[in-house]
Amino acid sequence: MIVIDGLQYVNWNRELFQAAKDAGITAIHVTIAYWENTRETLANIGDWQRLFRQHGDLILHARSADDVLAAEQSGRVGIVFGFQNCSPIEDDLRYVQIFHELGVRIMQLSYNNQSLLATGCYESRDSGITRFGKEVIREMNRVGMVIDMSHSAERSTLEAMELSERPIAITHANPSFFHDALRNKSTTVLRALGESGGMLGLSLYPFHLKNGSDCTLDEFSAMAAETAEIIGIDNLGIGSDLCLNWDYQVLEWMRSGRWTAGADYGEGSADNKDWPRQPEWFASCKDFSNLAQGLKKAGFGDDDVRKVMGLNWLRFFGAAFETRQDT
Amino acid sequence: MIVIDGLQYVNWNRELFQAAKDAGITAIHVTIAYWENTRETLANIGDWQRLFRQHGDLILHARSADDVLAAEQSGRVGIVFGFQNCSPIEDDLRYVQIFHELGVRIMQLSYNNQSLLATGCYESRDSGITRFGKEVIREMNRVGMVIDMSHSAERSTLEAMELSERPIAITHANPSFFHDALRNKSTTVLRALGESGGMLGLSLYPFHLKNGSDCTLDEFSAMAAETAEIIGIDNLGIGSDLCLNWDYQVLEWMRSGRWTAGADYGEGSADNKDWPRQPEWFASCKDFSNLAQGLKKAGFGDDDVRKVMGLNWLRFFGAAFETRQDT
Numbered sequence: 001m002i003v004i005d006g007l008q009y010v011n012w013n014r015e016l017f018q019a020a021k022d023a024g025i026t027a028i029h030v031t032i033a034y035w036e037n038t039r040e041t042l043a044n045i046g047d048w049q050r051l052f053r054q055h056g057d058l059i060l061h062a063r064s065a066d067d068v069l070a071a072e073q074s075g076r077v078g079i080v081f082g083f084q085n086c087s088p089i090e091d092d093l094r095y096v097q098i099f100h101e102l103g104v105r106i107m108q109l110s111y112n113n114q115s116l117l118a119t120g121c122y123e124s125r126d127s128g129i130t131r132f133g134k135e136v137i138r139e140m141n142r143v144g145m146v147i148d149m150s151h152s153a154e155r156s157t158l159e160a161m162e163l164s165e166r167p168i169a170i171t172h173a174n175p176s177f178f179h180d181a182l183r184n185k186s187t188t189v190l191r192a193l194g195e196s197g198g199m200l201g202l203s204l205y206p207f208h209l210k211n212g213s214d215c216t217l218d219e220f221s222a223m224a225a226e227t228a229e230i231i232g233i234d235n236l237g238i239g240s241d242l243c244l245n246w247d248y249q250v251l252e253w254m255r256s257g258r259w260t261a262g263a264d265y266g267e268g269s270a271d272n273k274d275w276p277r278q279p280e281w282f283a284s285c286k287d288f289s290n291l292a293q294g295l296k297k298a299g300f301g302d303d304d305v306r307k308v309m310g311l312n313w314l315r316f317f318g319a320a321f322e323t324r325q326d327t
Numbered sequence: 328m329i330v331i332d333g334l335q336y337v338n339w340n341r342e343l344f345q346a347a348k349d350a351g352i353t354a355i356h357v358t359i360a361y362w363e364n365t366r367e368t369l370a371n372i373g374d375w376q377r378l379f380r381q382h383g384d385l386i387l388h389a390r391s392a393d394d395v396l397a398a399e400q401s402g403r404v405g406i407v408f409g410f411q412n413c414s415p416i417e418d419d420l421r422y423v424q425i426f427h428e429l430g431v432r433i434m435q436l437s438y439n440n441q442s443l444l445a446t447g448c449y450e451s452r453d454s455g456i457t458r459f460g461k462e463v464i465r466e467m468n469r470v471g472m473v474i475d476m477s478h479s480a481e482r483s484t485l486e487a488m489e490l491s492e493r494p495i496a497i498t499h500a501n502p503s504f505f506h507d508a509l510r511n512k513s514t515t516v517l518r519a520l521g522e523s524g525g526m527l528g529l530s531l532y533p534f535h536l537k538n539g540s541d542c543t544l545d546e547f548s549a550m551a552a553e554t555a556e557i558i559g560i561d562n563l564g565i566g567s568d569l570c571l572n573w574d575y576q577v578l579e580w581m582r583s584g585r586w587t588a589g590a591d592y593g594e595g596s597a598d599n600k601d602w603p604r605q606p607e608w609f610a611s612c613k614d615f616s617n618l619a620q621g622l623k624k625a626g627f628g629d630d631d632v633r634k635v636m637g638l639n640w641l642r643f644f645g646a647a648f649e650t651r652q653d654t
Binding site: 035039042043045047049050090092093095101102103258 | 424429
């Protein structure tokens with residue numbers, strides 16, 4: 001079965017690549033940057049280039065849906081590059097194509113805060129897509145880089161869908177009806193996303209789940225079934241937001257970057273600030289098999305399980321990653 | 328005839344691309360950076376990506392010898408990216424592959440001054456290849472980026488040839504026996520370059536010519552014949568160093584960068600500081616035909632004229648630009 005994870009953030013090493021391969025994961029959208037500027041992002045990409053050389057028997061750099069299929073055929077894990085923020089392009093429209101040439105295929109227009117392009121979901125007011133944001137959306141459409149609004153606020157997200165000529169993605173989030181968190185998405189957003197041909201990747205990050213770490217597989221799977229009704233079975237995938245092998249300092253970096261001298265606890269709180277405990281049925285790549293079983297038990301047919309587990313992302317990547325030749 | 332220019336520095340516009348195409352130039356090694364840091368260099372590459380889109384009927388980005396042949400077959404000019412300094416990689420070894428992925432195929436280890444890698448030809452002492460320089464040479468060898476020592480000092484140049492496992496280039500310089508300038512190369516260097524399979528591109532920049540702007544085509548061609556005896560007919564090409572359409576401020580930038588608050592006159596002088604006047608027989612791309620005629624008159628056979636005018640660079644590019652898969 002083709003299994004594609006719409007987002008992970010892992011401190012990778014050979015053991016973890018091997019675990020992903022052994023679990024039969026076909027491709028993973030990995031995070032190259034949260035707050036990193038242009039130069040820092042290039043260094044992160046440089047580190048990945050070394051990983052591809054050192055572990056070429058386990059992973060390959062997936063720049064296209066064909067590369068994902070090549071990963072499947074060679075028994076390796078395809079790695080899709082993405083940014084969780086627009087900080088890598090700084091203030092320069094030209095860097096969109098630069099990073100596309102370096103293999104970056106997905107970029108969030110904002111992380112949790114206001115960016116130069118859009119408003120993040122933790123801001124108190126949402127001013128929508130900025131002037132620069134409109135230019136970047138047009139350029140991302142041209143070169144074939146997916147607009148990801150996982151961490152963006154609602155107006156910005158709806159405007160991005162309107163402005164983008166190609167379908168967008170919310171690679172890792174859940175519906176607000178399941179758990180009403182700032183990071184989760186309203187039914188309005190989900191409906192518009194489905195109608196525009198976009199993709200939602202369902203998250204397994206405890207702060208996005210009903211009852212957090214104690215959420216059950218049945219609850220998650222029932223939510224998936226209800227979400228499929230809203231967004232359409234062809235527009236649903238997994239974006240687990242699986243975070244592995246990081247210490248607390250990295251969580252601080254994700255939350256506080258360089259923008260505050262204080263401590264921002266993000267989805268946590270001062271007395272619950274550490275990495276959350278994963279549900280026992282989804283703690284590592286091997287637990288994707290639990291998801292498939294849960295979906296089946298919740299009433300998804302075999303074809304639909306395959307769609308949600310990977311075929312939808314594969315089809316979406318096929319249409320989304322290619323540069324338009326006519327512009 | 329395949330005509331390849333081993334270096335130009337031109338303020339390009341559509342008219343100048345058209346002129347190069349009309350002159351039958353197959354490929355040109357263009358200058359992307361002198362003193363630019365990483366971010367500034369990315370911006371320059373971004374500008375070229377726009378030029379390729381705007382003038383795709385006249386030019387293409389040549390990343391390989393096959394791309395140069397594709398340029399020939401489609402009647403366009405192949406553009407080979409190169410740096411005249413190592414400033415774009417700053418202090419980070421990883422950026423060699425990053426820039427190779429962005430299509431950069433040639434990099435000087437230094438411009439006129441000491442760099443982090445090697446000593447420039449205007450320094451009073453030459454300490455040779457640095458510790459970082461050795462690492463960068465190994466990495467350039469691996470990814471397929473040509474080491475260019477055009478502006479480097481003699482010990483550094485000889486050491487680069489020794490350390491590099493792949494032949495290097497001096498893309499634009501002349502022999503010192505022709506004109507004894509700091510930028511020209513000793514017979515020792517030329518011999519070592521030829522013996523190691525490297526390439527010399529003969530320069531038409533007046534400061535590199537006997538009698539400067541008044542150098543005659545016969546003098547230049549006789550020098551070419553004598554140089555071929557030293558370096559070998561398969562190791563000689565043209566690297567015109569043609570500079571067009573720039574105002575004086577750009578020459579100041581080339582010479583003084585940000586490293587002096589004063590004025591450095593480079594190969595000129597305080598009373599002769601402006602762009603030099605080109606010899607009348609080599610003032611633009613269309614004058615490559617004069618060079619071919621001059622070589623023939625100086626005794627080069629037809630096959631040898633073709634080698635010097637382009638086939639030697641083509642063969643060299645074919646071996647030099649590919650990433651090694653075994654390392």
